[in-house]
Amino acid sequence: MQYSSPQTTCLFDNTSKHDVAANYDYSTDQIRPPNPALFQIFQLKCIRETILEYGDLIEGNPSKRELGESSASLPKILPVSGEPIHHTIPLLATRIARHEDRLNDIVNVINGLPCGHITEDVNNLIIGQMVVESKVEQIKTEFSESMEFIAALCSANIAMGDVLTSFDLDLEQISAQNFSLRRAIQESYARERTRD
Numbered sequence: 362m363q364y365s366s367p368q369t370t371c372l373f374d375n376t377s378k379h380d381v382a383a384n385y386d387y388s389t390d391q392i393r394p395p396n397p398a399l400f401q402i403f404q405l406k407c408i409r410e411t412i413l414e415y416g417d418l419i420e421g422n423p424s425k426r427e428l429g430e431s432s433a434s435l436p437k438i439l440p441v442s443g444e445p446i447h448h449t450i451p452l453l454a455t456r457i458a459r460h461e462d463r464l465n466d467i468v469n470v471i472n473g474l475p476c477g478h479i480t481e482d483v484n485n486l487i488i489g490q491m492v493v494e495s496k497v498e499q500i501k502t503e504f505s506e507s508m509e510f511i512a513a514l515c516s517a518n519i520a521m522g523d524v525l526t527s528f529d530l531d532l533e534q535i536s537a538q539n540f541s542l543r544r545a546i547q548e549s550y551a552r553e554r555t556r557d
Contacts, residue, residue, distance in 0.1 A: 457464070
């Protein structure tokens with residue numbers, strides 16, 4: 362049976378062509394998942410869409426050839442992840458069919474996340490962090506200026522202490538001279554009284 366090459370399809374219902382182009386890896390010629398958290402779902406959906414392009418899903422128990430036990434020409438790794446493959450694509454497709462509802466629920470939950478609000482909150486946090494950093498820098502500048510002013514006050518205090526010490530020495534000398542002068546005056550009065 363001849364199959365035509367599958368056409369490139371959108372891997373997620375809400376993924377635009379721009380998003381697909383933005384996530385295209387030119388080095389491996391593959392499309393990366395839009396979100397790393399969705400990588401496993403991305404793998405399974407890629408396999409499922411490949412099967413849907415080539416034919417209907419195989420139901421029931423797969424044969425040994427379908428399990429890959431008698432086919433040496435089948436690839437040994439998954440083309441999407443590069444991981445070793447122990448079962449063929451039909452078996453994986455059967456497993457996907459069993460868990461499709463659960464996968465859809467997971468996708469719905471992820472799609473229902475308030476990404477806009479989260480982005481807005483993150484932007485507000487970034488703006489708040491920038492404001493806080495600006496305030497911190499302003500406080501650092503004011504603190505540095507205050508420290509310089511305190512250092513100037515300390516220098517002025519030391520200089521004032523030197524001046525006061527000099528004043529104390531001068532006052533002591535003046536007091537000593539005053540005491541000597543008073544004593545001389547008293548002695549002079551005493552001599553005059555003695556003469557009288």
